[in-house]
Amino acid sequence: MSCRKAIDIAKAMKEKFGDKIILSIFKNDSEEAKAYTLLSSTSVFVNNKFVPLNIALAKEAMSNYLAKI
Numbered sequence: 519m520s521c522r523k524a525i526d527i528a529k530a531m532k533e534k535f536g537d538k539i540i541l542s543i544f545k546n547d548s549e550e551a552k553a554y555t556l557l558s559s560t561s562v563f564v565n566n567k568f569v570p571l572n573i574a575l576a577k578e579a580m581s582n583y584l585a586k587i
Contacts, residue, residue, distance in 0.1 A: 520560045520575055527577050528562070531584055539584065 525543055532541040544550045546559065554561070562574035564587065573579045 520571065523575050524560050524562055524571075527575065527580055530577055531580055534581060535584060 528541055528543065532539060542550070546556050546561070554563070560571060562569040562571070564584065569580070569583065573583050
């Protein structure tokens with residue numbers, strides 16, 4: 519369930535921030551994901567830095583996080 523929620527929030531952030539962010543969604547077994555050690559089925563990264571799930575899974579918290587970078 520957290521994976522679907524993270525994707526929905528990511529899409530909402532793309533709508534909000536538009537061209538200011540680039541949204542890419544990859545499965546854990548994708549080539550892009552192989553560069554990381556992923557410990558859970560849901561992992562969110564911004565600028566190659568892991569975003570804690572309590573931020574990534576809360577629309578307002580993620581919005582605030584992105585506004586600061």
